[in-house]
Amino acid sequence: QQQVKQSPQSLIVQKGGISIINCAYENTAFDYFPWYQQFPGKGPALLIAIRPDVSEKKEGRFTISFNKSAKQFSLHIMDSQPGDSATYFCAARTLYSGGSNYKLTFGKGTLLTVNP
């Protein structure tokens, strides 16, 4: 059961354009939403994260938009650069059932290619 649905699977953008990756979730217990960036041969690296009490968070060229009522969140990469070409994963955090610690559930990833 996939709890976090990510789209598109792949995305091609021209240099300078805007890249948009979307994620949707069902579980209203999710309370923290990070995005990870993964380059070939590397592990995922935390890029930016948001809590559901905020509708938008911006860090440099990266912005997360969050729509709590629609249970959707998205990553926007402004002025996309070839160096941004990577796989991007959204994730959502929740408490383990009956527990006091957290788990992360990941989307299946989006392969972004930024053409020069």
Added chain:
Amino acid sequence: KAGVTQTPRYLIKTRGQQVTLSCSPISGHRSVSWYQQTPGQGLQFLFEYFSETQRNKGNFPGRFSGRQFSNSRSEMNVSTLELGDSALYLCASSGGAPAYEQYFGPGTRLTVT
């Protein structure tokens, strides 16, 4: 601060063999999680260890096991390897709440032939 390290980086094994992968978390981090990454299934959670105890487990067969040592270093073992076990195995460490950010290592690429 040094990041998460994983050894070895690459492994080739034969079906039926077993394999042990190692992970050293970021200094001070006590939580270590393991993930299997494949093109088809994405990142799938294997298990998490905290203070030498397995705290959570994903939906993988018993052939997949792990342990954590007193210095927080962790090992993961896969017995009776199958071709479908070929994947990138990622280790992530966390300092815990409140945000539970996980910091990933570079992974071990396991190929089963």
